[in-house]
Amino acid sequence: MDFDLSEEQRLLKESVDGLLADAYDFDARKKYMKEKGGWSKALWGKLAEQGLLGLPFAETDGGFGAGAVETMIVMEALGKALVVEPYLATVVVAGGFLRHGGSAEQKAKHIPGIIDGSKTFGFAQLEKNSRYDLFDVVTTAKKKGDGWVIDGEKFVVLNGENAQTLIVTARTKGGQRDKTGIGVFLVPADAKGVTRKGYPTQDGLHAADITFTNVEVGADAAIGDPENGLPLIERVADEARIALCAEAVGAMDESLKETVEYIKTRKQFGVAIGSFQSLQHRAADMFVALEQARSMSMFATMASDFDDAKERASAVAAAKVQVGKSLKFVGQQSIQLHGGIGMTMEAKIGHYFKRLTMIENTLGDTDYHLRRVSEGGGLLA
Missing domain, CATH: 1.20.140.10 (Butyryl-CoA Dehydrogenase, subunit A, domain 3)
Incomplete structure (x- = not known):
């Protein structure tokens, strides 16, 4: 098996390595960490300008249609430079939900903002007693008319302090550890009933504990099947x-x-x-x-x-x-x-x-x- 990078992949590696070498030495990182939210909006804009935020998205959605190898190249470079910007939370996680489960309307609403750097996301999944089990969900999403009402608490939401939109896992039916009855919802971070408590993490990133109290979202908030999202x-x-x-x-x-x-x-x-x-x-x-x-x-x-x-x-x-x-x-x-x-x-x-x-x-x-x-x-x- 050939493990060598293609010419395009080598150019991508050189591009991202060059950008971070110029803009992300250790002293610059310390300055970025002191900015509001703990990361640099200017550097995030440079990542957008180079097309790095649009790599995994389909060309029909405004992206470049790149695959997992390209994401690997970028993430290795981010690891070398100790980058604190929310690439994982926004491009990999939120982008993954939109690519694999989002409707055409959801993609059109959110993906352009990711690609141009104007939108960031947080994945609100971890709960007080859930540990690493993705199906252990107490937060609820109950039907109200055509929409949903979300109640619960989520912890250590990476970029949760700054995100404009939260991707929230919530139980629509069943018991706490049932593997069915779990939905995924797009929730505006400034929605009524959303309370965020932000803090720095041990590695220099920022996270938030988030409480949802009678948060109402529309029918278009659910990504995929709200009863079988696991x-x-x-x-x-x-x-x-x-x-x-x-x-x-x-x-x-x-x-x-x-x-x-x-x-x-x-x-x-x-x-x-x-x-x-x-x-x-x-x-x-x-x-x-x-x-x-x-x-x-x-x-x-x-x-x-x-x-x-x-x-x-x-x-x-x-x-x-x-x-x-x-x-x-x-x-x-x-x-x-x-x-x-x-x-x-x-x-x-x-x-x-x-x-x-x-x-x-x-x-x-x-x-x-x-x-x-x-x-x-x-x-x-």
């Missing part, structure tokens, strides 16, 4: 996990480079510590862990096009397991080899470790996905 949710969640794996690979790649450069220059006993064989072995082990994660990230990217939902889910879960193990090892070794300076806010390497740790715990940690792989019978028949 398959759509699972598909989009798997695409988000694939994107997170790619982002982690980018962050690990840069972590390794930063660490190797540091041990080449840090001196002890009059010589660079990189000359010590034990530290060279650690760096070699970090490289192996990175390449294992990279291969599984590529496998998951290819699996995004699998027709069989069970096969796709098993592949994505396996990738999340390997990436989770690798990022923990690479992150911990990066801090260890940097010594005390790696624990300071001034050192870039600590911020990589924080982001990697958050990735490992987003949409299912390593243990959760190892259980998914086991329950699915493994990757090999």
Whole structure:
């Protein structure tokens, strides 16, 4: 199998890498984090100008009709630069719901705003006791005339503080852990009854806890079947996990480079510590862990096009397991080899470790996905 990028994909990689190299060094990132909402609207506009926000959307919707490989390329670059802008929440997650389940009217209403950078989204899914189970939903959506009334609470909604529109999972019938009776709804963030409490997360992003109290939305708010939305949710969640794996690979790649450069220059006993064989072995082990994660990230990217939902889910879960193990090892070794300076806010390497740790715990940690792989019978028949 040929794993080389096509000419168009190489040009995309060069383009996004070049943009972030010019506009997103560590000092610039710290400035962006201090802006309202925790990210740069100007940088978001540059991403839009380069067409990066429109990559996965069909040409008929104003996008470029790119696939999972292109998303992988962008997410790796975002991981390397520690980008805090809401690409995952808006383009990958919200875009995924609209692409796979949105009506023609919903696409026409929302996709142009994503592509030109004027609209961002938040995915309100996590609840107080749901952990990583997407079907564990207490928030309700009850019929009222042709529309719906939504009540409930959602937590750690990435970009929830800034989003103009929220994508909300809510139960239309059945019990808390039933796999049927779950709908997906588009809710304006400024709708009456929506209360948001924003805060920064450990990795420098921003999230919000959101309460919905008698929030009324129209019939056109439901994405797909409001009584059987779980398959759509699972598909989009798997695409988000694939994107997170790619982002982690980018962050690990840069972590390794930063660490190797540091041990080449840090001196002890009059010589660079990189000359010590034990530290060279650690760096070699970090490289192996990175390449294992990279291969599984590529496998998951290819699996995004699998027709069989069970096969796709098993592949994505396996990738999340390997990436989770690798990022923990690479992150911990990066801090260890940097010594005390790696624990300071001034050192870039600590911020990589924080982001990697958050990735490992987003949409299912390593243990959760190892259980998914086991329950699915493994990757090999």
